[in-house]
Amino acid sequence: MQLAEGIQRHGFRKWYERQLLRSHAHLVLTLFSVLGLMGALEAASRFHTWQDQLTDALALLASAGIGLWSLRRYLYLLSHAEYVANQARCPACATYGRFTLVGAPSAEPPVRVCCRQCQHRWSIDA
Ligand SMILES: [Zn+2]
Numbered sequence: 192m193q194l195a196e197g198i199q200r201h202g203f204r205k206w207y208e209r210q211l212l213r214s215h216a217h218l219v220l221t222l223f224s225v226l227g228l229m230g231a232l233e234a235a236s237r238f239h240t241w242q243d244q245l246t247d248a249l250a251l252l253a254s255a256g257i258g259l260w261s262l263r264r265y266l267y268l269l270s271h272a273e274y275v276a277n278q279a280r281c282p283a284c285a286t287y288g289r290f291t292l293v294g295a296p297s298a299e300p301p302v303r304v305c306c307r308q309c310q311h312r313w314s315i316d317a
Pocket residue numbers: 281282283284285286306307308309310311
């Protein structure tokens with residue numbers, strides 16, 4: 192979900208919370224893929240036919256691929272959420288995370304926002 196669309200639909204705090212939940216769900220997937228990788232490595236010594244070894248190699252590759260993808264996704268979502276959160280403080284009154292979107296949401300950064308406390312407007316680079 193794009194930043195502007197998420198802020199308009201849920202508000203900044205809910206958007207931020209959802210981003211953190213999404214990123215940590217990817218971390219859990221990374222941990223499961225590590226378990227799959229360890230299981231495939233352990234099973235490699237027990238299989239003797241080439242069909243079983245091929246299946247084990249495919250499982251090992253799938254676990255490694257999913258693990259790398261989910262780790263990359265976890266780091267991206269977490270760093271993006273933190274990058275936006277570091278810009279969520281109103282420069283005029285220092286109120287954190289209480290702003291509304293100015294205008295219609297667009298996919299192009301920056302996102303223009305307005306403080307609910309003092310009506311100051313600033314941009315958030317996404
Ligand atoms: Zn303000």
